[in-house]
Amino acid sequence: VDAIPASIVKAICSIKTSLSAVSKTGRNQHGGYNFASTDDIYAALTRKMGEVGLVMLSLEDQCEVVRLENKDGKTVQWAHLTFAFILATEDATWTDRDAKRTLYIQVTGPQTFQAAQSYAEKAYLRSLFKIPTGDMDLDAMPEAETEEDQAALSGNGKKRKSSAEGKRDGGRSWPAFACCVCCCLL
Numbered sequence: 001v002d003a004i005p006a007s008i009v010k011a012i013c014s015i016k017t018s019l020s021a022v023s024k025t026g027r028n029q030h031g032g033y034n035f036a037s038t039d040d041i042y043a044a045l046t047r048k049m050g051e052v053g054l055v056m057l058s059l060e061d062q063c064e065v066v067r068l069e070n071k072d073g074k075t076v077q078w079a080h081l082t083f084a085f086i087l088a089t090e091d092a093t094w095t096d097r098d099a100k101r102t103l104y105i106q107v108t109g110p111q112t113f114q115a116a117q118s119y120a121e122k123a124y125l126r127s128l129f130k131i132p133t134g135d136m137d138l139d140a141m142p143e144a145e146t147e148e149d150q151a152a153l154s155g156n157g158k159k160r161k162s163s164a165e166g167k168r169d170g171g172r173s174w175p176a177f178a179c180c181v182c183c184c185l186l
Helices: 006-017 038-052 111-129 147-154 163-169
Strands: 026-028 033-035 055-069 075-088 093-095 101-107
Touching (some): 006 038, 006 111, 038 111, 075 111, 101 111
Antiparallel strands (some): 026 033, 055 075, 075 093
């Protein structure tokens, strides 16, 4: 990784000193959990980035669309997208080509690609600025080696469904590698 220019480090640090937790204003209807939306993250950062003269650009590195047949015999499309990011100030530009965000998302229309880009930006910004949202830390979760033991620890006797399993239960067919931008807990 190339050294991060001092003006970019200074801008990031300046923003971090003025950030507080971002509220979770969104509600995932499928999973029943609250989340910090992309707009919540943008609202927390946009003005602060402008004040310190820091710009972030996202670059679509990869977009591969795969056509699959679902259980009803209908064709569905999934996109595998990878985004990289550039940070810039008035006097410097920097990128780490390894700091990418990759996701799979079902193509449901032209808005799919913008949703993917927004989600990748949200994930990158949240990571870059270490924005707290009150998510449960995975270290706080009880550990168990088997799914049955996990169900017993959860207290309801039922194995917790993955988001993909929940979608399948809703009558949709998803590829084995699937996750989508709406189901992640960021």
